[in-house]
Amino acid sequence: MESQTVKKFRWFWPWQDEVEEDWLREMSQQGLHLASVGVFGIYSFAGGQPQDYVYRLDYINPAKDKPAYLRLFQDAGWEYVGEMSGWQYFRKLAQNGELPVIYSDAESKAEKYRRLLVFQAIIFLMLLVLMPKAETSSLGVFLEIVQVIYLVLIAIYLFLLTNTWRRISQLTKR
């Protein structure tokens, strides 16, 4: 039987990764297994038998250490599905109704979001620094348009930073 590929678009905010994990599990339970992740929330699913795959998302950039990073996860029984802008997708079959995790305590889980916060903060600062100023700009009539775009991006990143920070404090104050 030829297995079909289904592409789906779905948007998640970065602090909603657990909602995304649940959604991916529901898809697998319906027989649609995540095959690869593309950019901007485009997911490819391969059709097959329904399975109770539990998906877990890590946020990390292991860079040169990626082979050792993946090896550790594979040894622990995780299947690597792919990466989307720093998010690493893993899955494992649920056994006896037990849902496997990759972060076993709140402190290390908070650390995952701290890495995300650092990345967002860098982008945010870059936006602030690189925003074109009237005195130095050669953009002419386009200056205001570009400035508006920058202001919108700055507002988005403020929103991202606030919510990621909120997620971290949820995990650390207990």
Added chain:
Amino acid sequence: MIMQEPADVRKYLPLTEATYYIMLALLEPRHGYAVMQEVEKTSQGTVSVGAGTLYGAFSALEKSGLIRKVSEEDRRKYYLLTSKGREVLAAQIKRFEIMAQSGRGVALQQ
């Protein structure tokens, strides 16, 4: 009696439960999955360390010089506790002893 802990040991304390068992497992050279199994065993099943938690702990402990990589085989990194790591672990064990001692009498009276 006042406990004397050097400042460069004290700053790592207290260790999280997971970090404590990970360091304990690294008294011998072990790679990631072997550490996970050892933690499960020595903690008598009370603590299991997730792969993400362990990878993060390895990075943090290596960065602060409490563990070091001793070899790499088949993309598996083997780590071992450094002498600084041993000092921190010993200080943590001492703290646990004080905690257990101070709690013992209280628990009996209840």
